[in-house]
Amino acid sequence: MDFKGYDLSNESEEIVPIGSLNHLSTKYESLDYEVIENELYREEEQKKGYRYVVQKDFSRWMTFFWIGVTIAFIGIIIFISIEIGTTFKFNMIKKYFDGCTEADCMVKPYFVALLLNLIPSLVGSCLIVYVEPMAKGSGIPAVKCFLNGIKVPRLIRLKTLVVKVIGVTCVALGGMWGGKEGPMIHAGSIVAAGVSQGKSTTFNKDLGALNFFREDHEKRDFVSGGAAAGIAAAFGAPVGGLLFSLEEGASFWNQALTWRTFFGSMVSMFTLHSVLSAYHGHPGDLTYKGLLNFGKFDDLSYHILDIPVFVLMGIVGGLTGALFCHLNLKLFIFRKRYVNKDWKKVLEVLIVCATTVTISFLLILFTSDCKKLGLDPTDHPIQFGCNDGEFNAMAALWFQLLEGTVRSLFHDTPDVFNTTTVVYFCICAYFITLWTYGVHFSGGVLIPGLCTGAAWGRLVGRAVFHFFPNTNIGIYSLIGAASQLGGITRMTISLTIILVEATGSITFGLPLMICLMTAKWVGDFFSESIYDTQIELSGMPLLAWDPPPLSSNIYANNLMTHPVITFKTKETVGNIVKILKRYSHNGFPVIEYVQNYELDEGKTKCYLRGLILRSQLIVLLENKVFDGPLTNYWDSVTMETFREDYPRYSSIEDIELLQNDLKLTIDLSRFMNPSPYIVQHTMSLPRVFKLFRAMGLRHIVVVNDSNEVAGIVTRKDLARYKVIRHMGKISVTELKFSSK
Numbered sequence: 001m002d003f004k005g006y007d008l009s010n011e012s013e014e015i016v017p018i019g020s021l022n023h024l025s026t027k028y029e030s031l032d033y034e035v036i037e038n039e040l041y042r043e044e045e046q047k048k049g050y051r052y053v054v055q056k057d058f059s060r061w062m063t064f065f066w067i068g069v070t071i072a073f074i075g076i077i078i079f080i081s082i083e084i085g086t087t088f089k090f091n092m093i094k095k096y097f098d099g100c101t102e103a104d105c106m107v108k109p110y111f112v113a114l115l116l117n118l119i120p121s122l123v124g125s126c127l128i129v130y131v132e133p134m135a136k137g138s139g140i141p142a143v144k145c146f147l148n149g150i151k152v153p154r155l156i157r158l159k160t161l162v163v164k165v166i167g168v169t170c171v172a173l174g175g176m177w178g179g180k181e182g183p184m185i186h187a188g189s190i191v192a193a194g195v196s197q198g199k200s201t202t203f204n205k206d207l208g209a210l211n212f213f214r215e216d217h218e219k220r221d222f223v224s225g226g227a228a229a230g231i232a233a234a235f236g237a238p239v240g241g242l243l244f245s246l247e248e249g250a251s252f253w254n255q256a257l258t259w260r261t262f263f264g265s266m267v268s269m270f271t272l273h274s275v276l277s278a279y280h281g282h283p284g285d286l287t288y289k290g291l292l293n294f295g296k297f298d299d300l301s302y303h304i305l306d307i308p309v310f311v312l313m314g315i316v317g318g319l320t321g322a323l324f325c326h327l328n329l330k331l332f333i334f335r336k337r338y339v340n341k342d343w344k345k346v347l348e349v350l351i352v353c354a355t356t357v358t359i360s361f362l363l364i365l366f367t368s369d370c371k372k373l374g375l376d377p378t379d380h381p382i383q384f385g386c387n388d389g390e391f392n393a394m395a396a397l398w399f400q401l402l403e404g405t406v407r408s409l410f411h412d413t414p415d416v417f418n419t420t421t422v423v424y425f426c427i428c429a430y431f432i433t434l435w436t437y438g439v440h441f442s443g444g445v446l447i448p449g450l451c452t453g454a455a456w457g458r459l460v461g462r463a464v465f466h467f468f469p470n471t472n473i474g475i476y477s478l479i480g481a482a483s484q485l486g487g488i489t490r491m492t493i494s495l496t497i498i499l500v501e502a503t504g505s506i507t508f509g510l511p512l513m514i515c516l517m518t519a520k521w522v523g524d525f526f527s528e529s530i531y532d533t534q535i536e537l538s539g540m541p542l543l544a545w546d547p548p549p550l551s552s553n554i555y556a557n558n559l560m561t562h563p564v565i566t567f568k569t570k571e572t573v574g575n576i577v578k579i580l581k582r583y584s585h586n587g588f589p590v591i592e593y594v595q596n597y598e599l600d601e602g603k604t605k606c607y608l609r610g611l612i613l614r615s616q617l618i619v620l621l622e623n624k625v626f627d628g629p630l631t632n633y634w635d636s637v638t639m640e641t642f643r644e645d646y647p648r649y650s651s652i653e654d655i656e657l658l659q660n661d662l663k664l665t666i667d668l669s670r671f672m673n674p675s676p677y678i679v680q681h682t683m684s685l686p687r688v689f690k691l692f693r694a695m696g697l698r699h700i701v702v703v704n705d706s707n708e709v710a711g712i713v714t715r716k717d718l719a720r721y722k723v724i725r726h727m728g729k730i731s732v733t734e735l736k737f738s739s740k
């Protein structure tokens with residue numbers, strides 16, 4: 001066999017400057033969402049019959065049920081630990097603050113607060129930096145990539161889940177500006193991936209159940225359900241969860257999956273609500289108000305004349321969101337350059353934590369906003385700087401959980417906070433959120449974003465209130481929150497519904513949608529969303545929803561790699577090992593050389609017979625499924641043989657073969673995918689792209705006019721064409737490969 005062909009190591013890899021958004025990393029592989037209907041698959045299907053179909057379907061529903069229950073219990077553990085921990089912390093701070101009304105006695109409470117915040121932050125960041133960096137941040141960009149079809153290493157491991165759960169609790173206890181809602185999405189995805197497989201690779205334990213789900217496309221469906229269940233638990237928003245999976249993640253969707261995802265989300269939310277309502281002393285009351293994340297708005301009436309104001313707020317959200325993404329990118333570059341050692345990463349978290357505490361104390365010290373007790377929006381009112389019978393309103397904003405602060409900004413009457421208090425809080429909130437997002441901790445941007453927006457929204461509300469005293473300023477606070485978060489994340493459908501569900505106010509769907517769409521359009525005009533920026537920085541080959549515009553003049557033969565590394569239907573073990581060692585590709589067309597005297601005057605043509613994956617070849621080599629009198633293991637090889645090793649297959653270097661084995665052959669026709677998706681070399685990029693994305697493919701074989709193998713197209717070939725939208729201009733650029 002002729003081995004000339006594409007070798008990734010020869011590819012012109014560029015040195016990528018730090019912070020470049022224009023590179024594709026070659027280290028990410030794809031998931032295989034295609035069902036390989038080979039002989040073994042067909043045999044299994046025939047043998048098992050309809051009973052198997054029903055059993056599989058029933059197991060699917062049950063698995064979604066258990067995913068819902070498990071993620072709810074994880075949520076309960078997180079919520080209760082945070083509640084107990086923060087109650088202790090705020091009580092301690094209050095204890096040291098009590099009786100302290102002048103600046104000179106502030107030192108003690110300051111150091112107590114500093115210590116109580118730094119300890120959990122240290123634990124949380126050490127876990128991320130030294131134990132499992134994959135648990136960093138919210139995990140939403142990585143989950144989005146997984147659902148798009150990218151294999152993200154260590155994303156759905158048990159270790160990642162444990163670190164995430166502890167990490168997110170530490171973030172809240174450490175008073176850092178990170179939400180637990182994003183991490184709950186990631187946690188939901190891990191739970192789904194774990195529960196659905198019936199085995200734990202970490203513990204090397206196989207329950208021997210659910211092995212029919214050990215395939216990428218099954219796992220993907222469960223993961224999208226798990227992400228939705230995570231949102232349902234975090235926000236109490238099952239429909240929002242479902243829509244999030246649809247909007248942000250899934251590249252493939254069907255009616256049955258919608259139902260099951262919704263079912264899992266409902267189970268998750270109601271399990272969480274049942275337990276938490278009992279925990280809060282209202283057993284059985286699933287409509288208990290305290291379960292709503294952001295409190296229930298009693299009156300959300302609005303007038304048509306409010307709509308232009310909402311649009312303006314959407315514009316502000318879009319602009320500040322775009323600025324946020326831009327500055328965050330600059331911070332990323334700074335961090336890559338200067339915060340590049342593990343100890344520096346931990347130190348940065350501690351500095352951010354200490355700065356947050358210091359800012360809160362300075363604001364409390366320098367603003368005197370005293371309100372009568374009874375108006376207090378917090379369980380831990382602090383008197384500092386105020387007379388007896390009063391509390392410090394600035395302290396009330398800082399000394400509670402972020403969700404509580406958002407609730408206060410939404411619902412407290414206009415006279416609870418002075419305008420200057422909210423202005424200072426808002427400015428600090430924006431910059432703290434900006435600095436905090438990206439440090440090595442396990443928190444998301446959803447709640448800090450909402451909190452910042454709720455603050456400036458409240459200011460708009462106050463201005464309107466000044467002219468129209470009947471105005472409910474909570475409405476503006478809610479719109480501000482939505483606009484700000486919309487401007488940062490560019491989520492539209494799902495965020496609208498999440499906020500509707502989390503506030504229990506369906507009538508307010510329209511204004512929310514209007515401001516979110518405005519924020520998205522304005523934000524998109526200037527920059528990518530924060531999640532997409534993260535994805536681009538990592539170089540993950542994410543396939544967008546649509547092919548690049550005006551690309552019909554790019555054809556499959558411009559996209560494809562040629563010549564292709566192929567195998568013959570009957571291939572020698574030696575050749576297989578040699579190719580697998582030499583090339584890192586994961587899919588190889590299987591071809592047959594045919595001489596056709598009738599049509600082609602005896603010319604040899606190479607026809608496509610199928611496609612075989614590296615993982616399949618590894619299993620065949622490992623099990624020595626070779627042709628020959630002594631080594632014919634054909635009958636013992638079934639679909640189960642391939643599922644056993646899923647998802648972690650050995651590397652070719654680990655397979656031990658005898659010298660004699662190398663001379664034997666393997667008949668690949670029984671194991672290969674006999675009908676892979678093929679396209680003509682003249683097919684345009686948009687058509688190839690749509691086929692690839694819609695079917696969740698990993699490889700497309702390109703054939704020439706006489707149906708011979710001409711090339712191969714993978715995710716990286718398609719993701720290479722990136723659409724750049726900047727200041728209203730659209731252009732398409734070709735990304736460079738990098739090994740980063």
Ligand code: ATP
Pocket residue numbers: 005006008028029030031560561562563564565566584585586587588589698699712713714715716717
């Ligand atoms: P993935 O990384 O998406 O899981 P893969 O590993 O099979 O799939 P890559 O090796 O990442 O594909 O592909 C990198 C480049 O190599 C792409 O440009 C692709 O077209 C090319 N390529 C993939 N498979 C082959 C092959 N069998 N022969 C020649 N080139 C290939």
